[in-house]
Amino acid sequence: MRLLTVLTALLVSSSISLSALAETFSFTAIPDQDESRLQERFGKVAAYLEKELGVKVKYVPVKSYAAAVTAYRNNQVQLAWFGGLSGVQARELVAGSEAIAQGYEDQFFVTYLIANKRSGLSMSDDFPAGIANKTFTFGAKGSTSGRLMPEFYIREHFKKSPEQIFTRVGFSDDHSRTIALVQSGAYELGAVNYKVWEDELAAGIIDPSEVSVIWQTPSYPDYQWSIRGDVDARWGTGFKAKVKQSLLNISDAEILAAFPRQSFVEATNDDYQPIKDTAMAIGLMDAE
Template identity: 60%
Template sequence: MRWILALTLMALCSVANAAETFRFTAIPDEDQSRLVERFSKVADYLSDQLGVDVEYVPVTSYGAAVTAFRNDQIQMAWFGGLTGVQARQLVPGSQAIAQGKEDAAFESYFIANKRTGIPADQDELPDAVRDHSFTFGAKTSTSGRLMPEHFIRQRFEQPPEQVFSRVGFSGDHSRTIALVESGTYDIGAVNYTVWEHEVESGEVDTSKVEVVWKSPSYPDYQWTVRGDVNERYGDGFIKKVQQALLDMTDPALLESFPRSGFIPASNDDYAPIESVGQSIGLLR
């Protein structure tokens, strides 16, 4: 009888594990309503590929994405470089498993309202940006804060507050573009893929705002999964998730990111981000 009871309990556990929903989120680097529409389709794709229910869980901020990951409210996230490092520090054993093809050599664009007269397309961040107002994106954005601040400090040997007349944080890349276009801020730092996507979509008035400098490249966004996922969803589940991401070829799904496809990634790929984060006090 005991072995029958044991088998019954094992079967019930297997059913429970199979029924458990796999949840993921994405840092809110663009308008939230767009993200919900796009990533819900990604959830449907992953559900079909993995054979479990998959749910996209929207969050209100970059910090909220990291908190949800730490608290096991989500099991995977589409993080930026910095938030990914933060999340993996908080949840030992977590792994970066895939990045966009563009993310191995990502860039930030410094954009300026044309009325500033700042010369465009310079080989280095123009000295003319001094004493103008400037906005970052979110406070823990890799492409909208971490790396732009690093490049500002590298160029001027001063923190942003001593270079610019006023420094702000817009919250996301789309908002940064809108604030610079309107003249609320003279200059801003943005994720280059968001800029190019919004320009192509006709959402940017390029008669008012333009790119004045393109940064050197660095590693950025990635999918990070919790280290306990295999225990909960079955041996090899992390590999299945990774393969499903690498096999994602539908342009409509890739538009959610936007990326041309995904390639394998590892925690070691983000050592440069960790180093920069520590150097300017955003990581321990």
């Protein structure tokens, strides 16, 4: 009886109810890499958050960027690790949603254009006009680094759509597959998240004799953690702030290396206005 009294007092003081403790807090992430790597990364995040938040936490894998946005919209998950574009899209669909944290590196993210060595293209500081009339694969259709930003700069340079510039345009669905397709020669060129490239290069997955970086975009804001605005109503006043602080406090070297990020820093919706503006400029989002 005394234990129950103490537990009840703790719950009242922390604004978390017994029913909230029993409810699972769920999160997802855009599938930008191999599924096994994502499971390993976000399984560790789930265990960390469960300990920090004092509630059950579950990682919910999805098959596509669109599925991540849909799960968030439908309240199947309350938190998500989105790319810049998918985050903007998701927050537009759920009133009160906020970007609360981003990787330190996400403040100045870049995309690499990569080329198979048989293309004859090499690294250049200037936009590589020689990419015209070759085959090209983007990442996922909803990817910021794999589609939105590279397409913006390609359109800006040529004043044409990708379909008018390249002999064949594909969508690989994730960055790891983009690298594999260009390395194998299935596509001559591709656009890839620079963090995935550097991670796979360090892991020995990339063969530099077959594929290389030929250009990088100017920097832009990218990945972020976004949270629904109704979490305090379900888990108690201050729960959103507690989730945010838990993410900012991640210091476990294994978790950070799995992203890979050196740390997480604060983010706001306003940080991603440039992504929204770019998406509207090339027709990936409707103007308000």
